[in-house]
Amino acid sequence: MHITRIGLAALKGARHTTLQHVDLDPTGPRGDRVLCLVDADRDRVVRTVENPRMVLVTATWDGTTLTVATPDGASVTAAPTPTGEVITCDYWSRDADLELLESPHTELLGAHLGRPVRLARPVRAGEVVYGACVTFVTTGALRGLAEQQDERFRATFTLEADEDPEPGTLLRLGSAAVVQVRARVPRCRVVDVNPRTGRLDTTHLRTLARRGHPEGEVPFGVDAEVVVPGRVVTGDEVRVTSGQPASVVPS
Template sequence: MTWTVARVGFAPIKGTRHRELPEVVLTKSGPVGDRRFCLVDPVRRRALRTVETPQLVAVTVDWRDPELSCTFPDGSRVDEAVMVDEQSIEFDYWGRQVSGRRVTGPWAAAFGRYLGAEVELVACAPGDVVFGDSLSLITTGSLAALSTLIGRSIDPARLRATAVVDDHAEGRTLTDPVESDWIGRQLTIGTATVRVTGPIARCAVIDIHPVTGERDGNLLRTLARAARTGEQFLDPIFGVQATVMQPGLLRPGDRAALIEADTTVTGAAAREAANKSPR
């Protein structure tokens, strides 16, 4: 069975608007440019968390190496070539120590004014500020099932997936998504090959409007209800995460297909894998 890639995208600065893009280059480290930068609290030495600074989502960022352009909700824009300090900076990312390099230029001041707090813009190595595996996938069938439960259409940018795959599915539920069949298996997608490692446990970021940055949803609660089994509460999961096995190019309209079965991840193992959730 084959499917079609419907949408691809990412955010160059972690936590900013998830951009729909014409193509994404996949390397062994993940999508090129995805979360290439992050904002750091210089006092706490901690990466800013989207759930705590949802207004970041309203900032649109374009990264065309070496040019970094940031457009703020008031229409102001900062657009210059990126230069970084030679000296590295260490900071906490969800309990893990990460090393990056400070970006010199106007961005830290612009974000500081917007957020009302001092911040530093830091350039990170690919995958360093990703909570889990580098690639995330969701399907149109799962989006449709969630839209039915919530009673309104859902912008796929809210789920911040690297790729949305049109699975041509009808009648599938959130407890029986097509993506669950991919776990532990390899998938060709575009000209790349990926291995799907597990489901994605979701957090309150999905309740943030993908354009305005306002908290306006109850998707997390809906997923939690759907995941409940009797009196047992399971992690609210949606979509799957993956690693890149063979680099390639990913574009809307590309074909996706399973190519081989590995060891299928099920039950408790799948739930454990979900704890490595991209945020």
């Protein structure tokens, strides 16, 4: 097995950016979903499934400065500043503690989405991550759906492999990083949204639902937790490693 694509989104729900490499920290891919949007009218994290135009937003983050751009060519580059206010928001029926940020980006993003929004930063890593911090899809599974845009599934890594690694498997990514596969990833209607147009253009979710799956879930791909941090590069070999880790760092 080897890695054919690496991707992440600094702003949750924004365009999934392809990278040549990523550093895996104990809490996940460095720079992934470090910011999010909150509905200004209610304390709830903005959901991409309800705001598919979010996937058309390009966002880059260097740790201090955020640049966002919309398809009409408008863009804003600025350093968001903390307001000192921390709120608890609903994130898919669980609480997420978020620090609100003062930012000129919200006017542009609100106009693009057609609703007022606020920019926020999760207080703890993983607050706005549905499952574990690292996700995988395989080229074999994508071929099974006749899907050529692997960014549609917004996985951290695409593996050149026929089948998903089984939950519990330890994987060495490249020369340093090790992750442990946790579970299969439940999916929603976002997988039917074209990442290049923001429009519903497939019935992947319906196709997946026809297959055998746990009640109440429609899985595709697997997620994993970081056991040993390290840099991962596109093209790196992925090997199943023997033994059990002394501990797994929670996401």
